[in-house]
Amino acid sequence: MAADSSAQRFVLFQSLYDASQAEGSNWEQLIGLLSKGELAAQRAQLDALANQFADGQQLLFDELRDGGLFREWELRFMRLGLAVGKLGNVYLRLAEHYRLQTEFQQRLRRAARLPLVLVVGFALLVPLVLFLTGFLPAVAALTSAVLGMLPLLLGAVVLAAINRWNVGREKALNMLYAVPGIGGALERYQHYHYVNHLGECLAAGFSLPQALKQSARRMPESPIKPRYDKLSRAVDGGESFSSALLKSGILAGVALSVPESGLEPRQVPASLSLALHRACEDQLQFWASILPYTLLGLIPYLVLLNAWFLSR
Numbered sequence: 001m002a003a004d005s006s007a008q009r010f011v012l013f014q015s016l017y018d019a020s021q022a023e024g025s026n027w028e029q030l031i032g033l034l035s036k037g038e039l040a041a042q043r044a045q046l047d048a049l050a051n052q053f054a055d056g057q058q059l060l061f062d063e064l065r066d067g068g069l070f071r072e073w074e075l076r077f078m079r080l081g082l083a084v085g086k087l088g089n090v091y092l093r094l095a096e097h098y099r100l101q102t103e104f105q106q107r108l109r110r111a112a113r114l115p116l117v118l119v120v121g122f123a124l125l126v127p128l129v130l131f132l133t134g135f136l137p138a139v140a141a142l143t144s145a146v147l148g149m150l151p152l153l154l155g156a157v158v159l160a161a162i163n164r165w166n167v168g169r170e171k172a173l174n175m176l177y178a179v180p181g182i183g184g185a186l187e188r189y190q191h192y193h194y195v196n197h198l199g200e201c202l203a204a205g206f207s208l209p210q211a212l213k214q215s216a217r218r219m220p221e222s223p224i225k226p227r228y229d230k231l232s233r234a235v236d237g238g239e240s241f242s243s244a245l246l247k248s249g250i251l252a253g254v255a256l257s258v259p260e261s262g263l264e265p266r267q268v269p270a271s272l273s274l275a276l277h278r279a280c281e282d283q284l285q286f287w288a289s290i291l292p293y294t295l296l297g298l299i300p301y302l303v304l305l306n307a308w309f310l311s312r
Contacts, residue, residue: 010098013091020088073220080218084204107288115295122302123148144309148302177223185283187224191250192276194228209236
């Protein structure tokens with residue numbers, strides 16, 4: 001059974017990375033040889049031999065998939081790792097993803113303490129004070145308190161259900177792309193992974209068109225995934241990489257200097273990945289601090305609720 005919490009999955013992928021890099025481990029060497037063999041056979045136009053190397057990679061991938069330990073989008077990343085012969089690098093990136101997610105959740109919980117105390121206090125103490133001072137009868141005060149806590153309880157139930165239901169979690173995440181601010185942060189994080197995919201492919205010797213197609217194919221399903229396919233088609237159609245990249249929106253909001261001569265494909269991933277990673281961490285810290293205070297939006301509802309009971 002797959003580990004569910006982000007902290008558990010961080011430990012899982014960090015351990016897999018450490019094992020892949022351990023002295024005497026032949027796993028990473030085998031993956032690298034299969035990848036290099038397939039690329040060499042393709043360049044020599046030895047299709048039958050290339051297919052044999054690809055079949056070897058498929059066997060390894062089937063072993064990873066059939067264990068049931070990995071999520072679908074994680075398997076996409078790992079499939080790319082097998083293709084470029086650097087599965088260890090993918091393990092490390094997945095560990096970093098879950099480290100960031102764990103830190104975000106921890107910051108969110110810490111920042112939520114004060115708003116939660118204020119809302120719960122208002123929902124429970126105001127009806128209690130009104131009852132003790134004789135402004136509300138016991139039944140009305142109890143009903144007001146229950147109705148005041150109801151949004152928080154419903155929110156907790158919905159979040160628990162989404163967290164347990166994989167399809168629901170994906171749909172909820174896709175809906176967040178339409179939320180101003182949060183959607184932009186999610187887009188930037190997807191760009192970060194795409195750029196890393198591209199860098200891995202180019203470093204492995206893939207041609208630019210191959211690297212763009214492979215990188216787009218291995219991205220998780222999201223509302224912005226078609227953007228990567230469009231970039232690949234633009235370059236296939238003869239447009240320069242630098243022009244297509246600038247039009248794609250991947251560089252939006254990222255501080256990256258572009259020389260007048262344009263961007264060389266193999267120079268882009270490393271510097272762009274670093275800039276995107278910094279931007280993502282800043283966004284995670286910002287939203288972890290801000291989101292809990294949206295709970296204070298319940299206070300006007302609580303005021304109106306108690307005013308309604310008083311008016312009766």
